Amino acid sequence: MLLLIFIILHLFSPAATTVNNITLPGCTSKCGNLTVPYPFGIGSNSGCSIGPWFDISCNTSFDPPKAFLPENLFSYTGSSNIQRLEIVGISDEHVRVKNTVAFKCYSQIGEIIDERPTGLVVVSSYFTLSELNKLIAVGCDDYSFISPVAGIEGKNFSSGCGASDFTDPDFVNRTEETVPVVLNWVIGTRSCNEYKNTSDYYCQQNSICVDFEGGNGGYRCSCNNGYQGNPYLPPGCNDIDECADPNNNPCDGICSNLPGSFNCSCPHGYEGDGRKDGNGCTVRNSRSPFLKLSVGE
Numbered sequence: 001m002l003l004l005i006f007i008i009l010h011l012f013s014p015a016a017t018t019v020n021n022i023t024l025p026g027c028t029s030k031c032g033n034l035t036v037p038y039p040f041g042i043g044s045n046s047g048c049s050i051g052p053w054f055d056i057s058c059n060t061s062f063d064p065p066k067a068f069l070p071e072n073l074f075s076y077t078g079s080s081n082i083q084r085l086e087i088v089g090i091s092d093e094h095v096r097v098k099n100t101v102a103f104k105c106y107s108q109i110g111e112i113i114d115e116r117p118t119g120l121v122v123v124s125s126y127f128t129l130s131e132l133n134k135l136i137a138v139g140c141d142d143y144s145f146i147s148p149v150a151g152i153e154g155k156n157f158s159s160g161c162g163a164s165d166f167t168d169p170d171f172v173n174r175t176e177e178t179v180p181v182v183l184n185w186v187i188g189t190r191s192c193n194e195y196k197n198t199s200d201y202y203c204q205q206n207s208i209c210v211d212f213e214g215g216n217g218g219y220r221c222s223c224n225n226g227y228q229g230n231p232y233l234p235p236g237c238n239d240i241d242e243c244a245d246p247n248n249n250p251c252d253g254i255c256s257n258l259p260g261s262f263n264c265s266c267p268h269g270y271e272g273d274g275r276k277d278g279n280g281c282t283v284r285n286s287r288s289p290f291l292k293l294s295v296g297e
Protein backbone atom coordinates (compact mmCIF):
# COMPACT_ATOMS: atom_id res chain seq x y z
CA MET A 1 0.00 0.00 0.00
CA LEU A 2 2.77 2.38 0.97
CA LEU A 3 4.61 1.51 -2.20
CA LEU A 4 1.51 2.20 -4.29
CA ILE A 5 1.08 5.64 -2.70
CA PHE A 6 4.72 6.36 -3.34
CA ILE A 7 4.39 5.43 -6.99
CA ILE A 8 1.27 7.57 -7.42
CA LEU A 9 3.01 10.54 -5.77
CA HIS A 10 5.95 9.95 -8.01
CA LEU A 11 3.85 9.93 -11.16
CA PHE A 12 2.15 13.19 -10.30
CA SER A 13 5.15 15.05 -8.98
CA PRO A 14 5.49 18.38 -10.78
CA ALA A 15 7.71 18.35 -13.82
CA ALA A 16 11.02 20.06 -13.11
CA THR A 17 11.34 21.51 -16.55
CA THR A 18 11.75 25.06 -17.72
CA VAL A 19 12.23 24.89 -21.43
CA ASN A 20 15.06 27.29 -22.07
CA ASN A 21 15.33 28.94 -25.43
CA ILE A 22 18.43 28.05 -27.43
CA THR A 23 17.93 30.22 -30.48
CA LEU A 24 16.10 33.36 -31.53
CA PRO A 25 12.42 32.72 -32.31
CA GLY A 26 11.97 30.92 -35.64
CA CYS A 27 15.59 29.77 -35.91
CA THR A 28 16.76 26.17 -36.20
CA SER A 29 18.88 24.89 -33.33
CA LYS A 30 20.22 21.68 -34.87
CA CYS A 31 22.52 20.80 -37.75
CA GLY A 32 22.45 17.01 -37.63
CA ASN A 33 23.43 16.19 -34.06
CA LEU A 34 25.11 19.51 -33.45
CA THR A 35 23.27 22.04 -31.27
CA VAL A 36 23.87 25.61 -32.42
CA PRO A 37 22.99 28.05 -29.63
CA TYR A 38 22.64 31.82 -30.01
CA PRO A 39 24.87 33.95 -30.41
CA PHE A 40 25.65 31.39 -33.15
CA GLY A 41 22.96 30.80 -35.73
CA ILE A 42 22.37 28.56 -38.72
CA GLY A 43 22.31 30.15 -42.15
CA SER A 44 24.19 32.93 -43.85
CA ASN A 45 22.59 36.33 -43.12
CA SER A 46 19.57 34.54 -41.70
CA GLY A 47 19.37 36.96 -38.78
CA CYS A 48 19.73 33.99 -36.44
CA SER A 49 23.19 34.85 -35.13
CA ILE A 50 24.67 37.91 -33.48
CA GLY A 51 26.57 38.76 -36.68
CA PRO A 52 27.98 37.22 -39.87
CA TRP A 53 31.07 35.93 -38.06
CA PHE A 54 28.85 33.56 -36.04
CA ASP A 55 26.77 32.36 -39.03
CA ILE A 56 27.07 28.59 -39.23
CA SER A 57 26.43 26.96 -42.57
CA CYS A 58 24.74 23.59 -42.40
CA ASN A 59 25.37 21.48 -45.48
CA THR A 60 22.58 18.92 -45.68
CA SER A 61 23.98 17.21 -48.75
CA PHE A 62 26.11 15.25 -46.27
CA ASP A 63 24.43 12.49 -44.28
CA PRO A 64 24.48 13.37 -41.42
CA PRO A 65 24.62 17.10 -42.24
CA LYS A 66 27.89 18.93 -41.56
CA ALA A 67 28.27 22.37 -39.96
CA PHE A 68 30.98 24.84 -40.96
CA LEU A 69 32.33 28.11 -39.62
CA PRO A 70 32.35 31.07 -42.02
CA GLU A 71 35.36 30.67 -44.29
CA ASN A 72 36.60 34.24 -44.37
CA LEU A 73 37.55 34.13 -40.69
CA PHE A 74 40.30 31.59 -41.19
CA SER A 75 43.04 30.85 -43.61
CA TYR A 76 45.67 28.21 -44.04
CA THR A 77 49.32 29.03 -44.54
CA GLY A 78 51.19 27.16 -47.21
CA SER A 79 48.07 25.97 -48.92
CA SER A 80 46.06 27.73 -51.59
CA ASN A 81 43.38 25.11 -51.16
CA ILE A 82 41.34 26.76 -48.43
CA GLN A 83 39.35 24.23 -46.53
CA ARG A 84 36.35 25.11 -44.45
CA LEU A 85 36.43 24.40 -40.75
CA GLU A 86 33.92 21.70 -39.84
CA ILE A 87 32.39 22.12 -36.39
CA VAL A 88 32.09 19.14 -34.07
CA GLY A 89 30.88 20.97 -30.96
CA ILE A 90 29.91 24.36 -29.55
CA SER A 91 30.01 25.09 -25.82
CA ASP A 92 29.75 28.21 -23.63
CA GLU A 93 33.39 29.02 -24.30
CA HIS A 94 34.67 26.87 -27.14
CA VAL A 95 34.07 25.77 -30.69
CA ARG A 96 35.66 22.43 -31.52
CA VAL A 97 36.56 21.98 -35.17
CA LYS A 98 37.96 19.10 -37.16
CA ASN A 99 41.68 18.99 -37.39
CA THR A 100 43.89 19.39 -40.42
CA VAL A 101 47.14 17.52 -40.14
CA ALA A 102 50.23 19.07 -41.64
CA PHE A 103 52.84 16.63 -42.83
CA LYS A 104 55.98 16.32 -44.85
CA CYS A 105 57.35 12.93 -45.78
CA TYR A 106 60.90 12.41 -47.03
CA SER A 107 62.41 9.53 -48.87
CA GLN A 108 65.62 7.89 -47.59
CA ILE A 109 67.75 10.20 -49.73
CA GLY A 110 65.97 13.25 -48.41
CA GLU A 111 63.58 14.10 -51.22
CA ILE A 112 60.12 15.28 -50.27
CA ILE A 113 57.77 12.55 -51.43
CA ASP A 114 54.53 13.95 -50.00
CA GLU A 115 53.62 17.08 -48.12
CA ARG A 116 50.72 19.10 -46.91
CA PRO A 117 52.21 22.22 -45.34
CA THR A 118 49.20 23.73 -43.73
CA GLY A 119 48.84 25.95 -40.72
CA LEU A 120 45.56 27.25 -39.42
CA VAL A 121 45.60 31.02 -39.08
CA VAL A 122 42.76 32.69 -37.25
CA VAL A 123 42.16 36.04 -38.87
CA SER A 124 39.11 36.95 -36.81
CA SER A 125 39.15 38.65 -33.43
CA TYR A 126 36.13 36.59 -32.41
CA PHE A 127 38.09 33.34 -32.32
CA THR A 128 41.43 32.39 -30.82
CA LEU A 129 43.22 29.09 -30.59
CA SER A 130 42.66 27.72 -27.11
CA GLU A 131 45.49 26.91 -24.74
CA LEU A 132 43.80 23.51 -24.46
CA ASN A 133 45.36 22.55 -27.79
CA LYS A 134 48.51 20.52 -27.65
CA LEU A 135 51.11 20.90 -30.33
CA ILE A 136 52.00 17.34 -31.16
CA ALA A 137 54.88 16.45 -33.40
CA VAL A 138 55.96 12.99 -34.43
CA GLY A 139 58.62 12.03 -36.88
CA CYS A 140 61.15 9.39 -37.79
CA ASP A 141 64.26 11.47 -38.40
CA ASP A 142 65.43 15.05 -38.24
CA TYR A 143 63.68 15.96 -41.45
CA SER A 144 60.21 14.58 -40.91
CA PHE A 145 57.35 15.75 -38.86
CA ILE A 146 53.63 15.52 -38.61
CA SER A 147 51.83 18.15 -36.60
CA PRO A 148 48.15 17.83 -35.86
CA VAL A 149 47.74 21.36 -34.54
CA ALA A 150 49.46 23.93 -36.65
CA GLY A 151 50.06 27.61 -36.67
CA ILE A 152 49.67 28.74 -33.09
CA GLU A 153 50.90 32.26 -33.45
CA GLY A 154 54.37 32.86 -32.06
CA LYS A 155 55.06 29.16 -31.68
CA ASN A 156 56.70 27.05 -34.33
CA PHE A 157 56.35 23.42 -35.13
CA SER A 158 58.60 21.16 -33.21
CA SER A 159 59.91 17.94 -34.61
CA GLY A 160 60.91 14.79 -32.86
CA CYS A 161 61.90 11.19 -33.11
CA GLY A 162 60.20 7.97 -31.97
CA ALA A 163 56.70 7.78 -33.12
CA SER A 164 55.12 4.50 -33.73
CA ASP A 165 52.28 6.61 -35.12
CA PHE A 166 54.44 7.42 -38.12
CA THR A 167 54.23 3.87 -39.39
CA ASP A 168 50.46 3.83 -39.04
CA PRO A 169 49.09 4.71 -42.51
CA ASP A 170 45.81 5.76 -40.95
CA PHE A 171 47.41 8.25 -38.54
CA VAL A 172 46.53 11.40 -40.50
CA ASN A 173 42.92 10.39 -41.11
CA ARG A 174 42.44 9.10 -37.59
CA THR A 175 43.80 12.29 -36.07
CA GLU A 176 41.65 14.46 -38.28
CA GLU A 177 38.57 12.49 -37.30
CA THR A 178 39.18 12.14 -33.58
CA VAL A 179 41.35 15.01 -32.32
CA PRO A 180 39.53 18.31 -32.62
CA VAL A 181 41.12 21.74 -32.51
CA VAL A 182 39.68 23.92 -29.77
CA LEU A 183 38.91 27.55 -30.49
CA ASN A 184 37.83 30.13 -27.93
CA TRP A 185 34.98 32.33 -29.04
CA VAL A 186 34.23 35.78 -27.67
CA ILE A 187 32.02 38.75 -28.43
CA GLY A 188 33.70 41.94 -29.53
CA THR A 189 37.23 43.08 -28.86
CA ARG A 190 36.80 45.29 -25.84
CA SER A 191 35.84 44.85 -22.19
CA CYS A 192 32.42 44.54 -20.58
CA ASN A 193 32.58 48.08 -19.23
CA GLU A 194 33.24 49.50 -22.67
CA TYR A 195 30.21 47.72 -24.11
CA LYS A 196 27.73 48.31 -21.30
CA ASN A 197 24.98 50.71 -22.41
CA THR A 198 25.80 50.11 -26.09
CA SER A 199 23.89 48.06 -28.66
CA ASP A 200 26.82 45.62 -28.70
CA TYR A 201 26.16 44.58 -25.13
CA TYR A 202 24.31 41.25 -25.19
CA CYS A 203 24.19 40.05 -21.58
CA GLN A 204 20.53 39.79 -20.56
CA GLN A 205 18.77 39.72 -17.19
CA ASN A 206 20.21 37.55 -14.41
CA SER A 207 23.54 37.18 -16.15
CA ILE A 208 26.96 38.69 -15.70
CA CYS A 209 29.47 39.90 -18.24
CA VAL A 210 32.89 38.25 -18.10
CA ASP A 211 35.93 39.86 -19.75
CA PHE A 212 37.98 37.49 -21.89
CA GLU A 213 41.59 37.69 -20.78
CA GLY A 214 43.75 36.95 -23.76
CA GLY A 215 43.61 37.16 -27.50
CA ASN A 216 42.20 40.49 -28.56
CA GLY A 217 39.94 40.94 -25.57
CA GLY A 218 36.18 40.71 -25.85
CA TYR A 219 33.61 39.30 -23.46
CA ARG A 220 31.15 36.52 -22.78
CA CYS A 221 27.95 36.37 -20.77
CA SER A 222 27.30 33.85 -18.03
CA CYS A 223 24.13 33.10 -16.05
CA ASN A 224 24.23 34.16 -12.39
CA ASN A 225 24.57 31.37 -9.83
CA GLY A 226 21.22 29.65 -9.38
CA TYR A 227 20.06 30.61 -12.88
CA GLN A 228 20.17 28.74 -16.18
CA GLY A 229 19.45 29.31 -19.83
CA ASN A 230 20.97 31.27 -22.65
CA PRO A 231 22.38 34.52 -21.21
CA TYR A 232 22.45 36.17 -24.66
CA LEU A 233 18.73 35.75 -25.43
CA PRO A 234 16.00 37.99 -24.05
CA PRO A 235 14.55 37.90 -21.47
CA GLY A 236 17.67 36.29 -19.96
CA CYS A 237 18.50 33.48 -17.57
CA ASN A 238 15.77 31.69 -15.63
CA ASP A 239 15.72 30.78 -11.97
CA ILE A 240 16.62 27.17 -11.26
CA ASP A 241 13.90 25.62 -9.10
CA GLU A 242 16.11 23.63 -6.74
CA CYS A 243 13.02 22.23 -5.01
CA ALA A 244 11.25 21.03 -8.16
CA ASP A 245 12.08 17.38 -7.68
CA PRO A 246 10.60 16.27 -4.35
CA ASN A 247 12.81 13.19 -4.35
CA ASN A 248 16.06 14.90 -5.18
CA ASN A 249 16.44 18.34 -3.69
CA PRO A 250 19.03 19.87 -1.37
CA CYS A 251 16.78 19.79 1.70
CA ASP A 252 16.12 17.12 4.28
CA GLY A 253 13.18 19.14 5.51
CA ILE A 254 10.97 21.64 3.72
CA CYS A 255 12.41 23.09 0.52
CA SER A 256 11.38 26.56 -0.64
CA ASN A 257 12.63 27.90 -3.92
CA LEU A 258 13.92 31.48 -3.93
CA PRO A 259 15.15 33.59 -6.86
CA GLY A 260 18.67 32.32 -7.50
CA SER A 261 18.67 30.12 -4.45
CA PHE A 262 16.56 28.05 -2.02
CA ASN A 263 15.72 27.86 1.65
CA CYS A 264 15.57 24.70 3.73
CA SER A 265 13.58 24.61 6.92
CA CYS A 266 12.26 21.99 9.34
CA PRO A 267 8.64 21.14 10.11
CA HIS A 268 7.09 22.03 13.47
CA GLY A 269 8.65 20.05 16.29
CA TYR A 270 11.95 19.56 14.49
CA GLU A 271 15.11 21.61 14.49
CA GLY A 272 18.22 21.97 12.37
CA ASP A 273 19.19 23.70 9.16
CA GLY A 274 17.12 21.26 7.11
CA ARG A 275 19.90 20.77 4.58
CA LYS A 276 21.16 17.45 3.30
CA ASP A 277 24.70 18.84 3.29
CA GLY A 278 24.12 20.30 6.77
CA ASN A 279 22.62 18.80 9.90
CA GLY A 280 19.16 18.08 8.47
CA CYS A 281 16.16 18.02 10.81
CA THR A 282 16.12 16.34 14.22
CA VAL A 283 13.30 16.05 16.73
CA ARG A 284 13.46 19.09 18.98
CA ASN A 285 15.12 18.29 22.35
CA SER A 286 15.91 14.78 21.19
CA ARG A 287 19.00 13.35 22.81
CA SER A 288 19.54 10.85 20.09
CA PRO A 289 21.40 12.22 17.08
CA PHE A 290 20.13 9.25 15.08
CA LEU A 291 16.50 10.34 15.06
CA LYS A 292 16.58 12.10 11.76
CA LEU A 293 13.59 12.88 9.64
CA SER A 294 13.50 12.88 5.96
CA VAL A 295 10.53 14.86 4.78
CA GLY A 296 9.50 14.35 1.22
CA GLU A 297 11.13 11.01 0.61
Ligand SMILES: *[C@@H]1O[C@H](CO)[C@@H](O)[C@H](O)[C@H]1NC(C)=O
Pocket residue numbers: 018019020021025229234235236238
Ligand atom coordinates in the same frame (compact mmCIF):
# COMPACT_ATOMS: atom_id res chain seq x y z
C1 LIG B 1 11.67 32.23 -25.06
O1 LIG B 1 11.59 33.29 -26.00
C2 LIG B 1 10.33 33.92 -26.04
C3 LIG B 1 10.35 34.94 -27.17
O2 LIG B 1 11.47 35.78 -27.06
C4 LIG B 1 10.06 34.58 -24.68
O3 LIG B 1 8.79 35.19 -24.69
C5 LIG B 1 10.08 33.50 -23.60
O4 LIG B 1 9.93 34.09 -22.35
C6 LIG B 1 11.41 32.75 -23.65
N1 LIG B 1 11.35 31.62 -22.72
C7 LIG B 1 12.27 31.45 -21.77
C8 LIG B 1 12.08 30.26 -20.89
O5 LIG B 1 13.22 32.21 -21.61
Ligand SMILES: *[C@@H]1O[C@H](CO)[C@@H](O)[C@H](O)[C@H]1NC(C)=O
Pocket residue numbers: 033064
Ligand atom coordinates in the same frame (compact mmCIF):
# COMPACT_ATOMS: atom_id res chain seq x y z
C1 LIG C 1 23.83 11.38 -33.21
O1 LIG C 1 23.48 11.14 -31.87
C2 LIG C 1 23.01 9.83 -31.64
C3 LIG C 1 22.57 9.75 -30.20
O2 LIG C 1 23.52 10.31 -29.34
C4 LIG C 1 24.11 8.84 -31.97
O3 LIG C 1 23.63 7.52 -31.79
C5 LIG C 1 24.54 9.03 -33.41
O4 LIG C 1 25.62 8.16 -33.70
C6 LIG C 1 24.95 10.45 -33.64
N1 LIG C 1 25.26 10.64 -35.05
C7 LIG C 1 26.37 11.22 -35.45
C8 LIG C 1 26.55 11.33 -36.91
O5 LIG C 1 27.22 11.64 -34.67
Ligand SMILES: *[C@@H]1O[C@H](CO)[C@@H](O)[C@H](O)[C@H]1NC(C)=O
Pocket residue numbers: 059060061062
Ligand atom coordinates in the same frame (compact mmCIF):
# COMPACT_ATOMS: atom_id res chain seq x y z
C1 LIG D 1 27.65 21.01 -49.66
O1 LIG D 1 28.63 20.02 -49.85
C2 LIG D 1 28.68 19.54 -51.17
C3 LIG D 1 29.64 18.36 -51.19
O2 LIG D 1 30.91 18.73 -50.72
C4 LIG D 1 29.09 20.67 -52.11
O3 LIG D 1 29.14 20.22 -53.43
C5 LIG D 1 28.08 21.81 -51.97
O4 LIG D 1 28.52 22.94 -52.74
C6 LIG D 1 27.95 22.21 -50.53
N1 LIG D 1 26.85 23.16 -50.42
C7 LIG D 1 27.00 24.35 -49.86
C8 LIG D 1 25.77 25.19 -49.80
O5 LIG D 1 28.07 24.74 -49.41
Ligand SMILES: *[C@@H]1O[C@H](CO)[C@@H](O)[C@H](O)[C@H]1NC(C)=O
Pocket residue numbers: 154155156
Ligand atom coordinates in the same frame (compact mmCIF):
# COMPACT_ATOMS: atom_id res chain seq x y z
C1 LIG E 1 59.55 30.60 -35.99
O1 LIG E 1 60.17 30.40 -37.25
C2 LIG E 1 60.42 31.60 -37.95
C3 LIG E 1 60.99 31.24 -39.31
O2 LIG E 1 61.83 30.15 -39.24
C4 LIG E 1 61.40 32.48 -37.14
O3 LIG E 1 61.65 33.69 -37.81
C5 LIG E 1 60.75 32.76 -35.78
O4 LIG E 1 61.66 33.49 -34.97
C6 LIG E 1 60.37 31.47 -35.08
N1 LIG E 1 59.59 31.79 -33.89
C7 LIG E 1 59.83 31.23 -32.70
C8 LIG E 1 58.95 31.64 -31.59
O5 LIG E 1 60.72 30.40 -32.53
Ligand SMILES: *[C@@H]1O[C@H](CO)[C@@H](O)[C@H](O)[C@H]1NC(C)=O
Pocket residue numbers: 169170173
Ligand atom coordinates in the same frame (compact mmCIF):
# COMPACT_ATOMS: atom_id res chain seq x y z
C1 LIG F 1 42.38 9.03 -45.74
O1 LIG F 1 41.25 9.76 -46.24
C2 LIG F 1 41.34 10.06 -47.63
C3 LIG F 1 40.17 10.95 -48.01
O2 LIG F 1 38.98 10.55 -47.38
C4 LIG F 1 41.34 8.73 -48.43
O3 LIG F 1 41.44 8.99 -49.81
C5 LIG F 1 42.54 7.90 -47.96
O4 LIG F 1 42.51 6.65 -48.61
C6 LIG F 1 42.51 7.72 -46.47
N1 LIG F 1 43.74 7.05 -46.05
C7 LIG F 1 43.76 5.95 -45.30
C8 LIG F 1 45.09 5.41 -44.99
O5 LIG F 1 42.73 5.45 -44.85
Ligand SMILES: *[C@@H]1O[C@H](CO)[C@@H](O)[C@H](O)[C@H]1NC(C)=O
Pocket residue numbers: 193196197
Ligand atom coordinates in the same frame (compact mmCIF):
# COMPACT_ATOMS: atom_id res chain seq x y z
C1 LIG G 1 25.03 52.94 -18.06
O1 LIG G 1 23.81 53.67 -17.88
C2 LIG G 1 23.41 53.77 -16.54
C3 LIG G 1 22.04 54.46 -16.50
O2 LIG G 1 21.37 54.32 -17.70
C4 LIG G 1 24.46 54.57 -15.74
O3 LIG G 1 24.08 54.62 -14.40
C5 LIG G 1 25.80 53.86 -15.87
O4 LIG G 1 26.80 54.62 -15.28
C6 LIG G 1 26.17 53.64 -17.34
N1 LIG G 1 27.37 52.82 -17.39
C7 LIG G 1 28.40 53.10 -18.18
C8 LIG G 1 29.57 52.16 -18.13
O5 LIG G 1 28.40 54.04 -18.95
Ligand SMILES: *[C@@H]1O[C@H](CO)[C@@H](O)[C@H](O)[C@H]1NC(C)=O
Pocket residue numbers: 258263264265
Ligand atom coordinates in the same frame (compact mmCIF):
# COMPACT_ATOMS: atom_id res chain seq x y z
C1 LIG H 1 13.88 30.52 5.32
O1 LIG H 1 12.88 29.81 6.02
C2 LIG H 1 12.83 30.16 7.41
C3 LIG H 1 11.84 29.23 8.07
O2 LIG H 1 10.60 29.24 7.36
C4 LIG H 1 12.44 31.61 7.56
O3 LIG H 1 12.46 31.97 8.92
C5 LIG H 1 13.47 32.46 6.80
O4 LIG H 1 13.09 33.81 6.84
C6 LIG H 1 13.58 32.01 5.37
N1 LIG H 1 14.64 32.74 4.69
C7 LIG H 1 14.44 33.35 3.53
C8 LIG H 1 15.65 34.06 2.95
O5 LIG H 1 13.37 33.36 2.96
